Amino acid sequence: MQLIINGEAKELDATTIQDVVVHFGLEGRPLVVEADGEIVAKEQWPDIEVRPLMKIELVHFVGGG
Amino acid sequence: MDERLERYSRQMLFAPIGESGQQKLSESAVCIIGMGALGTVLANHMVRAGVGMVRIVDRDYVEKSNLQRQMLYDEDDVREGYPKAIAAERKLRRINSDVKIEAVVADVTVHNIDDLLGGMDLVLDGTDNFQTRFLLNDACFRRGIPFTYGGAVSSRGMSAILVPGKTPCLRCFLPSADSGGQTCDTIGVIAPVVDIVASYQAVEALKYLVEADKARRNSLVTFDLWSNYYYEMKLGEAAKECPCCQLKEYPALQVTETDQTVSLCGRSTVQISGHGPLNLEQWHKRLEPAAVKVELNAYLLKAELPEGERLVLFPDGRVLVQGTEDIVRAKTLYARYIGY
Ligand SMILES: [Zn+2]
Numbered sequence: 001m002q003l004i005i006n007g008e009a010k011e012l013d014a015t016t017i018q019d020v021v022v023h024f025g026l027e028g029r030p031l032v033v034e035a036d037g038e039i040v041a042k043e044q045w046p047d048i049e050v051r052p053l054m055k056i057e058l059v060h061f062v063g064g065g
Numbered sequence: 066m067d068e069r070l071e072r073y074s075r076q077m078l079f080a081p082i083g084e085s086g087q088q089k090l091s092e093s094a095v096c097i098i099g100m101g102a103l104g105t106v107l108a109n110h111m112v113r114a115g116v117g118m119v120r121i122v123d124r125d126y127v128e129k130s131n132l133q134r135q136m137l138y139d140e141d142d143v144r145e146g147y148p149k150a151i152a153a154e155r156k157l158r159r160i161n162s163d164v165k166i167e168a169v170v171a172d173v174t175v176h177n178i179d180d181l182l183g184g185m186d187l188v189l190d191g192t193d194n195f196q197t198r199f200l201l202n203d204a205c206f207r208r209g210i211p212f213t214y215g216g217a218v219s220s221r222g223m224s225a226i227l228v229p230g231k232t233p234c235l236r237c238f239l240p241s242a243d244s245g246g247q248t249c250d251t252i253g254v255i256a257p258v259v260d261i262v263a264s265y266q267a268v269e270a271l272k273y274l275v276e277a278d279k280a281r282r283n284s285l286v287t288f289d290l291w292s293n294y295y296y297e298m299k300l301g302e303a304a305k306e307c308p309c310c311q312l313k314e315y316p317a318l319q320v321t322e323t324d325q326t327v328s329l330c331g332r333s334t335v336q337i338s339g340h341g342p343l344n345l346e347q348w349h350k351r352l353e354p355a356a357v358k359v360e361l362n363a364y365l366l367k368a369e370l371p372e373g374e375r376l377v378l379f380p381d382g383r384v385l386v387q388g389t390e391d392i393v394r395a396k397t398l399y400a401r402y403i404g405y
Contacts, residue, residue: 006294030195030241032239032298034298057298059223059285059287059298060221060287061223061238061239062217062218062223063198063216063218064102064216064217064218064249064254065099065102065190065192065215065216065249065259
């Protein structure tokens with residue numbers, strides 16, 4: 001399915017938000033996911049299904065300084 | 066123009082600050098926690114801008130690998146092995162002697178955080194880990210002091226100003242302080258990211274201190290300089306179950322049993338404190354029947370346990386569990402023999 005991940009069109013095999021997070025190897029990272037401009041709570045990642053051209057922003061919190 | 070204000074002439078010509086903004090800055094006090102890459106840029110901005118009082122806090126010493134990005138330090142500081150807070154103070158005084166600079170060489174913990182925030186209008190986050198940041202977050206939100214979050218690693222950066230009662234806090238976005246293993250020490254960092262992140266923090270600090278509330282950024286800005294990515298995430302409302310914003314629990318400030326349990330690295334020993342004073346003679350009698358061997362002197366009581374480990378009790382309430390580095394194991398033995 002084609003999704004817009006952090007502004008770029010990407011073709012990937014995913015049914016839910018959780019699949020997208022796993023695809024990019026971001027499980028266990030300090031991450032906030034926005035789908036079409038709305039924050040999706042972590043508990044809901046496995047339940048929210050993605051649809052073609054959904055705009056998904058993977059906001060990866062940065063700890064260094 | 067007042068001679069003292071001359072150095073701020075260009076900043077005062079900037080209409081949103083002006084002379085009244087400059088006056089507000091001079092009456093403000095800020096605390097910068099962490100004087101590494103972000104902290105040095107932040108301090109540079111605050112001191113040059115003429116913030117009245119700047120408290121800088123760091124536990125570390127200047128090392129050669131800092132010089133690539135920690136802009137207040139130089140080779141002399143490395144040679145002299147100066148604490149960062151002291152080296153920074155020395156440099157900052159030369160930059161602007163009108164600013165009151167207070168250098169604190171200390172590890173920021175639950176025990177001193179509240180004192181460090183005393184009298185401060187705003188806190189600037191120069192920390193390099195989420196654990197200290199969550200402590201800052203909780204202490205600031207409990208006191209009602211805003212803080213500007215900043216993070217930089219690799220070519221990625223992030224910043225937001227978090228204002229108690231007006232914006233969410235860090236915990237609204239992240240349930241735990243786990244950084245996922247990505248730090249400047251594991252995947253590196255390039256200096257331009259640091260300057261940009263800290264400058265985003267600094268400009269929000271200026272807006273806040275001159276009370277330009279309408280100009281406040283209401284988003285979390287995130288970018289990757291190498292891949293030319295930029296995104297702003299709306300801060301929105303506080304999360305429904307946030308332990309800070311809603312439940313007022315401030316988890317990092319709760320001194321729990323765990324906080325008082327430390328594994329003494331490399332010594333096969335776990336220290337558990339938090340018990341009231343221990344009467345060693347009483348404990349001698351109590352432990353004698355259960356222990357393999359008990360030894361008492363004027364300063365401590367040693368008890369060899371049938372499990373193989375050893376307990377060492379001190380009159381001040383500390384107990385060392387020797388023969389393990391496993392905190393859970395240590396607490397099990399502690400519960401078994403000392404109780405709580
Ligand atoms: Zn919150």
